[in-house]
Structures are given as structure tokens and as C-alpha cells.
Amino acid sequence: MxxxxxxxxxxxxxxxxxxxxxxxxxxxISRDGFDEAARRHPDRLINVGIREQxxxxxxxxxxLAGVRPIVHTFAAFLVERPFEQVKLDFGHQGVGGVLVSAGGSYDWPAGGFTHMAPGDVALMDTLDGWAVHVPGHPDEAEAxxxxAAAGDGRDYVRLSLQSNSRARPLIPAEGRTGTGTGTGFRAGFATVREGRGAVVIAVGPMLDNVLAATEGLDTTVLYATTVRPFDGEALRRAVAALTGDAADVVLVEPYLAGTSTAAANDALPTTPHRVLGLGVARRELRAYGELADHLAGHGLDPRSLRERITTFLAR
Incomplete structure (x- = not known):
């Protein structure tokens, strides 16, 4: 694949x-892969060199000139290093574009912490009007x-080397909904498994690990490939189907732990609930290792997830 x-x-x-x-x-970054595109469209394939701002x-x-730009590099160099330009040159100017990152939180451990960006989505969350897409499979990434390219809003597409075993269908839409979305799909959480004890939201490439971790548990699993705008309505529907007077919600995200806990809390203003945000820890893992080692080190492998989820639900 x-x-x-x-x-x-x-x-x-x-x-x-x-x-x-x-x-x-x-x-x-990725320049060599666009050699043919550069030959066919030399005026619309622009490589600025190692100059992220x-x-x-x-x-x-x-x-500003009416072009729809697709801007690409590693997440650390697309969001963190030129954040002022993202804030001003797109947001303040009131224009749209598609930012597409690679590298994710720990995709290339040998590159060290300079090439990791677990805080990118949290940073984008400080800006107004950005849709954030986190595909879990190459087919979803293409869709x-x-x-995003068909729209005119501001979209951030976060790619990763980690992938689920199969693609899930995106939610069709009758028309354009939400800032930064194009036609054909809407931002929404899909129900992958139904239960009555708790709700677990798996974001992008975390779905397979979440499904393995919750096997046999009485939990609803929601799958999110677009996390901003946050699908509060889907969460409220899932919570309404739970038994008991209060709801337990677990968020499993492939970036900084707790990035979406506030959004989940805001979606349930009148429902007694608890939220557990799981993701990449703030502490830096200073050993290179492999991608799987970083997953385990941050407690995002199936075994660790099951232990953390069951401990939370048993309290």
C-alpha cells in the first residue's frame, strides 16, 4: 500500500x-515526487527552497491573486516555524488555501524533535476559520x-505514515457545510461500533488501535477524519444512547493529548460527563527508536490504550 x-x-x-x-x-520536501508536475506546469509548481516563512x-x-494554493512540507515546518505567516498571510488577509503536512507527531524518529510536531493541531486551534482534516488511510487522504482543493476556505490536511488497515467512507453532504470544506463531504464523526457504556472517539490513524483496545467493551466508537469543525452533534447523539445518568467520553488523537477535550466538553453543556484526552504526551521521548516505539512510549498502542481506557471507566 x-x-x-x-x-x-x-x-x-x-x-x-x-x-x-x-x-x-x-x-x-517532496520536491522529487513532483518532477513530472513541474515539467507540465512550471508556472504552478513552485519550490521556494528551505524557506518556510x-x-x-x-x-x-x-x-490574494485568486489562485488556490496547496502548500506542503513537514508539519514542524508548515505550522510551527512559520506560524506568524499562517496567522497573518492567510487569516488576517482573509484568504483561503490548503496546507498539507507530512511527518506528523513522530513519523521520522531519526530526525529528532526538530522534525516532530505533536502540537500542530493545538496551535492551529488558536486561529479562526481553519478546517482540520486527519485522514487515517491513503484513500481518505486523497478524498x-x-x-479541500475544490473549496475556497482554509484547510489543514495532516498526513501520517501510520495508517489503518482499510479506508472508511467519508460522510456525504447535500451541500457545502462548515468553514474550509468543499463539495461532496461534510465534517462529521462516523459510528464504527455501538455500545451503551461509554463513547470513544478515534481520530484518523488511531482507529485500528482503538478498535483493538476496546474489543469486547461496551463502548461506542466514533471515527473522526475531520476534527475541526468538531462534530458535537454526533457526540451528543452517541452520549444520548448511553445508559446511566452520566457519560464517559474518551478522545484518542495522534497529536498532543487533550487537544480536543475542550471541544468535547463544550458539546455537552447540559450533560453530566467526564472526558479523558489521550494522545502524545508533553514530555519529549529522546530515544530515536521507531514509530511503533513512540506509539508505545506515549501509551497509544492497543495494549496501553486498553489499560488506560478500562482504568478510566472503572473509576
């Missing part, structure tokens, strides 16, 4: 052929990229 990043390169190349309003802006500035400038 190809990776999400492979699929992004192939899909973005086809999108340049299909839609003349699109441009791809790079900062060296310029990367975002060029994307914002293109958007969400096409969805």
Missing part, C-alpha cells in the same frame, strides 16, 4: 492537470485533499 504522502503527491499532480486555478508550493508567504500571495 502506498503512504499518505505518496498519495498526496500523485493526487496533487493530477489536480494540477484538472484545475487551472490550483498551484502547489513546496519548500524542498516564504513558503507560507508565497501561498498567501497566490491566494479529503480533493475535497
Amino acid at each position: 502506498d503512504t499518505m504522502r505518496d498519495r498526496f503527491i500523485a493526487t496533487a499532480t493530477r489536480l494540477l492537470d484538472e484545475d487551472p486555478r490550483l498551484a502547489v508550493v513546496l519548500a524542498e 516564504l513558503l507560507i508567504g508565497v501561498g498567501g500571495g497566490l491566494a 479529503l485533499l480533493r475535497h
Whole structure:
């Protein structure tokens, strides 16, 4: 199976052929994969070199000129390093674009902490009007990229090397809903498993681990590939189907733990509830290891997740 990043390169190349309003802006990362696109569309495939602030500035400038930019590099260099440009050149200027990251929280451990961005979604959460998409499979990455490219809002698509074993269908929409979304899909949490004891929300590539961790437990599992806007209505429906006077909600996210706990709390203003936010810990894991080692180190492997979830539910 190809990776999400492979699929992004192939899909973005086809999108340049299909839609003349699109441009791809790079900062060296993934440059070699776009050689053919650069030959076919030299005016719409722009590589600024290792200049991440310029990367975002060029994307914002293109958007001001009526172009729909697809801007790509590692998450640490797309969100964290040029955050001021993301805030001003897109948000303050009131223009849209598609930011597509690779690297995620710990996809390349040998690169060290400079190439990890577990806080990227939390950082984007401080800005107004961004839709945040976290696909869990290359097929979902392609669908969400096409969805975002067809729109005119501000979209952040977070790719990862970690992938679920199979793609899940995105939720169809009758029309455009939510900031930053295109036609064909709407932001929403899909029900993968139904239960009456608790609700567990699995974000993107965490779904397979969550399903393994909750096997045999009386839990509803919701699957989120778009986390902003947060689907409070789906959470309220799932909570309403639980037994008991109070609700337990567990969020399992592939980035900073607790990023969406406030959104979950806000979705349940009149319901007695508890929320457990699981994700990447604030502490830095300083040993390189492999991706699987970082999952286990942050308690996001199936065994650790089951222990943490069952302990929370038993309290």
C-alpha cells in the first residue's frame, strides 16, 4: 500500500492537470515526487527552497491573486516555524488555501524533535476559520485533499505514515457545510461500533488501535477524519444512547493529548460527563527508536490504550 504522502503527491499532480486555478508550493520536501508536475506546469509548481516563512508567504500571495494554493512540507515546518505567516498571510488577509503536512507527531524518529510536531493541531486551534482534516488511510487522504482543493476556505490536511488497515467512507453532504470544506463531504464523526457504556472517539490513524483496545467493551466508537469543525452533534447523539445518568467520553488523537477535550466538553453543556484526552504526551521521548516505539512510549498502542481506557471507566 502506498503512504499518505505518496498519495498526496500523485493526487496533487493530477489536480494540477484538472484545475487551472490550483498551484502547489513546496519548500524542498517532496520536491522529487513532483518532477513530472513541474515539467507540465512550471508556472504552478513552485519550490521556494528551505524557506518556510516564504513558503507560507508565497501561498498567501497566490491566494490574494485568486489562485488556490496547496502548500506542503513537514508539519514542524508548515505550522510551527512559520506560524506568524499562517496567522497573518492567510487569516488576517482573509484568504483561503490548503496546507498539507507530512511527518506528523513522530513519523521520522531519526530526525529528532526538530522534525516532530505533536502540537500542530493545538496551535492551529488558536486561529479562526481553519478546517482540520486527519485522514487515517491513503484513500481518505486523497478524498479529503480533493475535497479541500475544490473549496475556497482554509484547510489543514495532516498526513501520517501510520495508517489503518482499510479506508472508511467519508460522510456525504447535500451541500457545502462548515468553514474550509468543499463539495461532496461534510465534517462529521462516523459510528464504527455501538455500545451503551461509554463513547470513544478515534481520530484518523488511531482507529485500528482503538478498535483493538476496546474489543469486547461496551463502548461506542466514533471515527473522526475531520476534527475541526468538531462534530458535537454526533457526540451528543452517541452520549444520548448511553445508559446511566452520566457519560464517559474518551478522545484518542495522534497529536498532543487533550487537544480536543475542550471541544468535547463544550458539546455537552447540559450533560453530566467526564472526558479523558489521550494522545502524545508533553514530555519529549529522546530515544530515536521507531514509530511503533513512540506509539508505545506515549501509551497509544492497543495494549496501553486498553489499560488506560478500562482504568478510566472503572473509576
